[in-house]
Amino acid sequence: MTKFVDSSFVKNMREVTRESYLRYWDERNGGNVSYRLLAEEVEGFEDVSEVKATYELGFNASAIAGFYYLVTGTGRYFRNVYDRPTLDLGLVKISEDGKSYDVVWGFEDGGKPTSEFPSHLLSHIERLKVNPEQRVVFHCHPTNLIAMSFTQPLDERHLSRILWKMQAESIVVFPEGIGVIPYMTPGTNAIGEATAAKMSEFQAVLWPHHGLFASGVSLDETYGLVEVIEKAAMIFSQVGAQGGQILQEITDQELQEIADYFGQTPHAGFLDL
Structure with missing residues (x-):
């Protein structure tokens, strides 16, 4: 025992x-x-x-x-x-x-x-190249983010910009944006390799119609990353539920100012400045 x-x-x-x-x-x-x-x-x-x-x-x-x-x-x-x-x-x-x-x-x-352990280890290996303090990989199924993968183009720039614009915290917590892989069968080395390749650039990778792979230096930080991404997706869903018409938004210039204030560098080419 x-x-x-x-x-x-x-x-x-x-x-x-x-x-x-x-x-x-x-x-x-x-x-x-x-x-x-x-x-x-x-x-x-x-x-x-x-x-x-x-x-x-x-x-x-x-x-x-x-x-x-x-x-x-x-x-x-x-x-x-x-x-x-x-x-x-x-x-x-x-x-x-x-x-x-x-x-x-x-x-x-x-x-x-x-069964996703190979995907975890491949992502750990890749994230350690980016940050030697990296220690956690967390996979879950955030409801609103998964819903977005059915209604929005599976484009990293497009999805990242939506999530950034839903709340000021987003660009601070994940300034690199969110990575996206094609839909693939879970539990295979192939999906692990595709996810790890994206982990070289992103802390969080969307598995369309399935879930999210997130990484970080601690369990609390990694879970917090998922929380912020899903909160942004939830706000986007609520905007749609209220008719979808956006009358005002956080502009790209304001996003850059937020990032500058908190010492973050947004993913190159994701903002229109």
Whole structure:
């Protein structure tokens, strides 16, 4: 039986997954999270030298060899993580050759990481090139953002501008805008590779008609990124519900002024100045 360890990282995962479920962003077994832990942070768990299971990755993850990830399980429901973290969460270590990973804590009923784990790791690898402090990848199904993928052109500039103009906070939180990939089958290495390619430029990537992949340096920051994107999409939906006629807006010049004030650089070419 896995020892229950309510470290700050497990506690954070329990709270955020529950909150995401309550917002209807992670119905049934939808949604997954991975959180890179440092070696000294793993010390709060029971002896992680005991390998419970080993699985092949199916791609080269040597760039993150030896790294530890706290990750949600495949087929598991976010609503259950809070009460049974040792079943629905697991701590894994990437092998030294980057070809496999060991389960060293959690998944006490024989579970394994989310089917999207390859997509997570590929995105972790890419975001580390952008920011060596990057530690979290969060996948969820924000309702209003998904709805936009049915009604709006799947164009990064177009979608980013809409989300920026819905609230002043947007351009501060995601000044690079939002990335978009074509609709693809989830759970495959192909969608992971496409997402990772976009992660070289964007912190958040839309999977049309499905959900969002977001990244950040902490779980709170990453969840906050999703919150801001979805809030902007919600405002856009409410504007449509009120007839869709926009009488006044945040102008491109005002967006640039907001970005300048907060020391952010908007994605090149996304503003008309």
